Amino acid sequence: MLNKYNKNTLFEFAADVSRGLGDKNKQLSPKYFYDDVGSKLFEKICIQPEYYPTRIEYDIIKTNLKNITKELDLPLSLVELGSGNSKKTFLLLENFAQLQKPFAYYFPIDVSHKILHESSNLLSTVINNLKIHYIHDDFFNGLKIANDYIKNKQNLAIPENKLVIFLGSSIGNFEPEQAKSFLLNIRKNLKTSDYFLIGFDLQKDQYVIENAYNDKNGITAMFNLNILNRINKELGGNFNLDFFEHRAFYNNKENRIEMHLVSKLDQYVYIKYIDKSFHFRKNETIHTENSYKYTQKQIEDISKDAGFTIKQLFFDKNNWFVLSLLKPI
Ligand SMILES: C[S@@+](CC[C@H](N)C(=O)[O-])C[C@H]1O[C@@H](n2cnc3c(N)ncnc32)[C@H](O)[C@@H]1O
Numbered sequence: 583m584l585n586k587y588n589k590n591t592l593f594e595f596a597a598d599v600s601r602g603l604g605d606k607n608k609q610l611s612p613k614y615f616y617d618d619v620g621s622k623l624f625e626k627i628c629i630q631p632e633y634y635p636t637r638i639e640y641d642i643i644k645t646n647l648k649n650i651t652k653e654l655d656l657p658l659s660l661v662e663l664g665s666g667n668s669k670k671t672f673l674l675l676e677n678f679a680q681l682q683k684p685f686a687y688y689f690p691i692d693v694s695h696k697i698l699h700e701s702s703n704l705l706s707t708v709i710n711n712l713k714i715h716y717i718h719d720d721f722f723n724g725l726k727i728a729n730d731y732i733k734n735k736q737n738l739a740i741p742e743n744k745l746v747i748f749l750g751s752s753i754g755n756f757e758p759e760q761a762k763s764f765l766l767n768i769r770k771n772l773k774t775s776d777y778f779l780i781g782f783d784l785q786k787d788q789y790v791i792e793n794a795y796n797d798k799n800g801i802t803a804m805f806n807l808n809i810l811n812r813i814n815k816e817l818g819g820n821f822n823l824d825f826f827e828h829r830a831f832y833n834n835k836e837n838r839i840e841m842h843l844v845s846k847l848d849q850y851v852y853i854k855y856i857d858k859s860f861h862f863r864k865n866e867t868i869h870t871e872n873s874y875k876y877t878q879k880q881i882e883d884i885s886k887d888a889g890f891t892i893k894q895l896f897f898d899k900n901n902w903f904v905l906s907l908l909k910p911i
Pocket of ligand 1: 612613616621624636663664665666667668670691692693694719720721722748749750751752
C-alpha cells in the first residue's frame with residue numbers, strides 16, 4: 583500500500599454530516615456509502631438482475647478487449663479511480679500482463695480499504711506477472727500519489743505513460759458542473775501520452791433505470807440505509823433504521839436517478855460526535871445520491887471542454903451504456 587487514508591477522514595465525515603443534515607434540503611454525499619458493509623452491499627447490487635450497468639460495462643470490455651488494446655500505445659501503467667472489487671478491470675489487467683512482460687503495473691485507488699486490500703490480494707494471486715500498488719485515498723490524492731510513484735521509480739521499469747480508468751458510471755454521481763471540473767482535474771494530471779477510459783450510463787427508458795435502483799431483493803435499499811448505520815457506528819448517531827425507507831425515482835427534467843431516505847414519522851435523531859440533534863418531519867427526505875444519465879452529445883461536449891479528444895466510443899448493442907476512450911489534447 584502506498585498511502586494510509588488520512589486521519590482527518592472522521593472529522594471530515596462529521597463536518598459533512600453536520601452540514602448536510604442541517605441543510606433545508608437534507609443531504610448526504612454518496613461517497614459515504616462505501617464503508618466495509620456498503621462496499622459489500624454494492625458488490626451485491628452489481629449482481630442483481632435489474633442492475634444492468636455493471637453487467638453491460640463488463641460485457642463491453644470483454645467484447646472489445648482487442649479493440650481497446652489496439653488503440654493503446656503499450657506499455658502503460660494502469661491507474662484506477664474508485665476501483666472497488668476490480669472485477670471488470672481484471673479483463674484489462676490480464677491482457678496487459680500478457681502483452682507487457684515481464685510485469686504489468688496496477689494502481690487501484692479507493693477510499694474503502696477492505697475491498698481494496700481484498701481485491702488486490704486476489705488479483706496478485708490470479709495474475710502472475712502483475713505488480714499492484716494499491717492506494718487507500720480519494721481520487722485526486724490517489725492520482726497524485728500514483729503519478730509521483732511512477733515518476734520516481736522509472737528505473738524499476740514502471741511504464742511512464744498511464745491508462746487512467748473510471749468505471750461504474752460513477753461520473754453520473756456528480757452534478758454536471760462538478761463532472762466537468764472532475765474531468766478538467768483529471769486532464770491536469772495527465773500527459774498527452776496518457777489515456778483516460780471512462781464509463782457513462784446513457785439515457786434510456788426510465789422504467790429500466792428505475793428498476794435498476796429498486797431491485798426486488800431490496801439490496802439497494804439496504805445500501806442506501808447503511809449510510810445511517812455508518813453514522814450510528816462512526817459518529818454515535820441514534821438513527822432507527824426502521825423509521826426510514828429507501829426511495830429511488832427518475833427525475834425527467836434533470837435526467838437523473840435520485841435516491842432518498844424518507845422519514846416515516848416525525849422524529850429527532852441525536853449524533854454524539856457532533857453533539858447535535860436533527861429534526862425530521864414525517865415524509866421529509868435525505869437526498870443521498872444522484873446518478874445522471876448522459877447523451878452521446880453531452881459526452882462529446884464535456885470531453886472536449888475538459889481538454890480531451892475521443893479516440894473511440896464502445897457501446898453495448900442496445901446503446902444503454904458507453905465506454906469512452908479519451909486522449910488528452
Ligand atoms: C460505484 S462504485 C464502482 C466500483 C467499481 N469501479 C465498479 O465499476 O464496479 C464506486 C467506488 O468508488 C469508491 N469511491 C467513492 N468515492 C470515492 C472517492 N472520493 N475517492 C476514491 N474512491 C471513491 C467507492 O469506495 C467504490 O468502491
